Amino acid sequence: MAQADWTVHNADGWRRVIVTKGLPGTRWLDLLTGAGCRVEVSQSARVLGREELAVRIGERCDAVIGQLTEDWDAGLFDVLAAAAGRIYANYAVGYDNVDVDAATERGIAVANTPGVLTETTAEMAVALTFAVARRIVEADRYVREGRFESWLPTLFIGQRLCRRTVGVIGAGRIGSAYARMMVEGHKMDLVYYDIFRNEHLEQAVAAYSELLVARGEDPVSCRRADTVEEVLATADVVSLHTVLDDTTTHLIDAARLAMMKDNAMLVNTSRGPIIDEAALVDHCREHPHFLAGIDVFEHEPSLTPGIRDLDNIVVTPHIASASQWTRRGMATLAALNIIAVLHGLPVWRDDDVLPFLSDDPPDAAPSVVNATELGLD
Numbered sequence: 001m002a003q004a005d006w007t008v009h010n011a012d013g014w015r016r017v018i019v020t021k022g023l024p025g026t027r028w029l030d031l032l033t034g035a036g037c038r039v040e041v042s043q044s045a046r047v048l049g050r051e052e053l054a055v056r057i058g059e060r061c062d063a064v065i066g067q068l069t070e071d072w073d074a075g076l077f078d079v080l081a082a083a084a085g086r087i088y089a090n091y092a093v094g095y096d097n098v099d100v101d102a103a104t105e106r107g108i109a110v111a112n113t114p115g116v117l118t119e120t121t122a123e124m125a126v127a128l129t130f131a132v133a134r135r136i137v138e139a140d141r142y143v144r145e146g147r148f149e150s151w152l153p154t155l156f157i158g159q160r161l162c163r164r165t166v167g168v169i170g171a172g173r174i175g176s177a178y179a180r181m182m183v184e185g186h187k188m189d190l191v192y193y194d195i196f197r198n199e200h201l202e203q204a205v206a207a208y209s210e211l212l213v214a215r216g217e218d219p220v221s222c223r224r225a226d227t228v229e230e231v232l233a234t235a236d237v238v239s240l241h242t243v244l245d246d247t248t249t250h251l252i253d254a255a256r257l258a259m260m261k262d263n264a265m266l267v268n269t270s271r272g273p274i275i276d277e278a279a280l281v282d283h284c285r286e287h288p289h290f291l292a293g294i295d296v297f298e299h300e301p302s303l304t305p306g307i308r309d310l311d312n313i314v315v316t317p318h319i320a321s322a323s324q325w326t327r328r329g330m331a332t333l334a335a336l337n338i339i340a341v342l343h344g345l346p347v348w349r350d351d352d353v354l355p356f357l358s359d360d361p362p363d364a365a366p367s368v369v370n371a372t373e374l375g376l377d
């Protein structure tokens with residue numbers, strides 16, 4: 001296999017940082033080189049294998065910015081620890097590709113990039129919802145294929161979303177941003193499942209409902225369901241926003257799909273293995289009015305057989321966070337996480353990380369997931 005090309009910036013820097021993919025913008029690089037780091041950036045679009053990563057880490061590597069496509073397991077953290085590595089910064093908010101316990105055991109900080117993906121990812125979930133509800137992809141193909149001959153009363157009839165029920169599984173930052181976009185944009189009722197109650201979300205829906213009533217319109221409702229099943233059985237649209245772990249792998253399986261309405265819509269912008277894709281394919285075949293919009297895949301980047309042939313599944317290539325602002329923001333947070341850890345700065349404890357995107361970022365690490373375990377507070 002061809003070795004990746006690497007570009008080296010600030011070759012004489014006092015700390016060595018490896019970046020396993022080129023990142024958008026230049027601010028992240030300016031920050032790292034400005035802090036005196038030597039930065040080596042892979043120019044390859046290919047996923048780097050663990051051997052290749054281990055060779056690149058070599059004998060001395062202080063920090064790594066890595067990707068969700070890489071498996072950062074105990075073996076790689078052994079290599080990083082032996083190279084005196086202090087921090088692994090995942091260029092993502094999700095870090096199911098990282099063995100955090102193994103990193104912690106070796107004294108290595110694990111950082112992520114929350115807060116700058118929230119609206120961008122929620123907007124993509126909204127886009128997928130509408131893409132399936134209004135059959136945008138099928139209709140686009142129909143026009144391009146020259147099949148549009150006349151307006152017809154029955155052409156591409158889709159589903160209306162206004163005043164229906166949206167279900168959210170996982171009501172954290174992204175899930176609640178999606179819920180509010182759907183409720184406040186389309187006057188939908190909300191049913192959500194999360195192990196924690198989201199009072200902020202409930203208050204926001206209540207306030208919006210009061211506004212509607214004050215205008216003489218019908219209210220909207222918000223209910224926290226006791227179970228995932230309750231959401232699936234009730235909602236017209238269900239959007240998944242959980243983390244991926246042992247408890248959420250195949251959370252949506254054949255049995256749970258069968259609980260959903262025959263014409264329900266299922267949206268996934270979180271992680272692919274949350275849906276049992278073989279079961280989804282069977283379900284979509286048997287229920288032609290069931291719709292799915294998925295940005296992430298169980299065997300990413302491969303498609304489970306059957307998906308390609310089904311018009312009632314819309315697919316996108318894991319791009320939910322792909323806005324320029326967000327991807328640059330993620331790079332900035334990754335760089336600042338590294339600089340802070342290498343300088344022994346404390347970890348930011350506020351949920352709002354936007355101050356880090358300003359010209360004068362706080363003297364702190366924006367988000368280190370094992371900060372408490374490592375005593376970095």
Ligand code: DGY
Binds near residue numbers: 068
């Ligand atoms: C993440 O950050 O976890 C996304 O999946 C990539 O944008």
